[in-house]
Structures are given as structure tokens and as C-alpha cells.
Amino acid sequence: TNALEIKQLKKVYATGVEALRGIDLAVKEGDFYALLGPNGAGKSTTIGIITSLVNKTSGQVKVFGYDIDKDLELAKKQIGLVPQEFNFNPFETVQQIVVNQAGYYGVPRKEALVRSEIYLKQADLWEKRHTRARMLSGGMKRRLMIARALMHKPRLLILDEPTAGVDIELRREMWAFLSELNESGTTIILTTHYLEEAEMLCRNIGIIQSGELIENTSMKKLLSKL
Numbered sequence: 001t002n003a004l005e006i007k008q009l010k011k012v013y014a015t016g017v018e019a020l021r022g023i024d025l026a027v028k029e030g031d032f033y034a035l036l037g038p039n040g041a042g043k044s045t046t047i048g049i050i051t052s053l054v055n056k057t058s059g060q061v062k063v064f065g066y067d068i069d070k071d072l073e074l075a076k077k078q079i080g081l082v083p084q085e086f087n088f089n090p091f092e093t094v095q096q097i098v099v100n101q102a103g104y105y106g107v108p109r110k111e112a113l114v115r116s117e118i119y120l121k122q123a124d125l126w127e128k129r130h131t132r133a134r135m136l137s138g139g140m141k142r143r144l145m146i147a148r149a150l151m152h153k154p155r156l157l158i159l160d161e162p163t164a165g166v167d168i169e170l171r172r173e174m175w176a177f178l179s180e181l182n183e184s185g186t187t188i189i190l191t192t193h194y195l196e197e198a199e200m201l202c203r204n205i206g207i208i209q210s211g212e213l214i215e216n217t218s219m220k221k222l223l224s225k226l
């Protein structure tokens with residue numbers, strides 16, 4: 001099965017900017033896939049469309065076989081999104097943030113509490129569960145965003161530039177956490193503008209430039225060409 005299938009995806013913003021000019025790509029279940037490209041290439045637009053935050057102009061998107069035009073709710077349930085910016089309430093505690101998120105997906109509170117222990121432990125945040133999010137370090141905040149995205153048990157985790165502006169030590173810590181998640185069965189797609197990050201983590205890679213996918217291959221093949 002494909003976790004994600006995109007066909008002839010186009011996006012023209014109201015401003016006239018052609019952000020995506022007909023993208024085709026497929027990501028297999030279990031894969032760790034990087035969408036690499038410079039600023040303005042169309043990475044966030046692609047992710048926005050997959051997660052239904054941005055309307056597409058034309059084309060088709062399927063998430064685990066669910067077409068976002070026909071089965072949007074089912075498609076959405078398969079996805080956990082980690083946006084680039086911190087967007088939790090800084091005055092809530094770590095545990096409140098993840099438990100509330102599960103609530104939005106209809107997970108009963110008791111079950112949400114059970115899951116919060118699992119994912120906060122995995123993110124090495126269990127000791128901080130009663131701490132207000134604003135008090136966390138940058139690395140902890142990023143891990144909190146990931147734990148929150150996992151609370152409804154998505155089969156596909158999507159991260160938009162998870163390590164943008166993060167120092168190298170923290171980046172390594174994030175990489176280890178993400179590798180572990182992928183090994184435990186979660187399909188992961190991330191956007192990045194660091195080739196090094198894609199190289200460290202990903203099995204397959206798509207390179208996007210000016211709204212076009214100019215390369216879509218395995219990491220191994222790409223590296224053998226460079």
C-alpha cells in the first residue's frame with residue numbers, strides 16, 4: 001500500500017503565484033521520505049494540501065487510499081502533522097496539550113491519559129508532564145509537538161522542517177527520536193532544506209524546485225550520483 005499518492009498536483013495562489021506545477025509522487029507504507037528543496041520551492045504548500053489546510057487548484061491526493069476529495073475525514077485521521085511553528089498554548093501543561101489533542105480526534109479521555117504516558121515517555125517528556133509548555137527548552141517543545149501529533153495514532157507522520165533553526169546537537173537528538181518512530185512502524189514524511197538531514201534519516205527522497213519535482217529516488221541512488 002501507498003501511504004501517500006499524489007497525481008498532477010497543482011496550486012496557484014490567489015496572488016497568481018504558481019506554487020506547484022503538477023507534482024506526482026508516491027510514498028510507500030513504512031517509508032521515511034524527505035521532500036528536499038530551497039525556500040519557496042513548494043514544500044509547505046504540498047504539506048498544506050495533504051493535510052487539507054490549503055486548497056489545491058487541481059490534481060489528486062490519496063492518503064492510505066483515501067481521496068481527500070471524497071473521504072477527507074478518513075484521510076485526515078491517518079495523518080499526524082508537526083507544523084514548523086510552535087502552535088500549542090504555552091500556558092497549558094505538557095500533558096494537557098497532548099490529552100486535549102486526542103480529544104479533538106474523539107479519543108475518550110481515559111484512553112487519552114493512557115496514550116499520553118506512552119507518547120510522553122517515548123518523547124522523554126513524562127517527567128515534565130505537569131510543566132507548562134512555555135517553560136520547556138526548544139528541543140522539548142519540538143518533541144512535545146511530535147508527541148501531540150501521535151495521540152490519535154496516525155499511520156503517517158508529516159513534519160514541516162522539523163529542525164529549522166535548531167542547533168546541531170538538538171538536531172541529532174531529533175533525528176534519533178524520528179528514526180525510532182519510523183522503526184516502530186510509522187511512515188514519516190519530512191520537508192527539509194538540509195541534504196544532510198535527508199541523508200541521515202531518509203530512505204527515499206523527492207527534490208522540489210520552483211513547484212516541480214525534479215528528482216524522486218532512493219537516497220542511495222541520489223548519493224551515488226553526487
Ligand code: ADP
Pocket residue numbers: 012013014015053054055
Ligand atoms: P487558498 O487558495 O489556499 O485559500 P490564498 O491564495 O487565498 O490561499 O492565500 C491565503 C492568504 O495568504 C491570503 O490572504 C494571501 O494574501 C496570503 N499570502 C499571500 N502571499 C503569501 C506568501 N508569500 N506567503 C504566505 N501567505 C501569503
Ligand code: ADP
Pocket residue numbers: 013014015017018019037038039040041042043044045046
Ligand atoms: P517552501 O515551503 O518550499 O518554502 P512554499 O510552499 O511555502 O515553499 O511556497 C511556494 C511558493 O508559494 C512561494 O513562491 C511562496 O511565496 C508562495 N506562497 C506560499 N504561501 C502562499 C500564500 N498563502 N499565498 C500566496 N503565495 C504563497
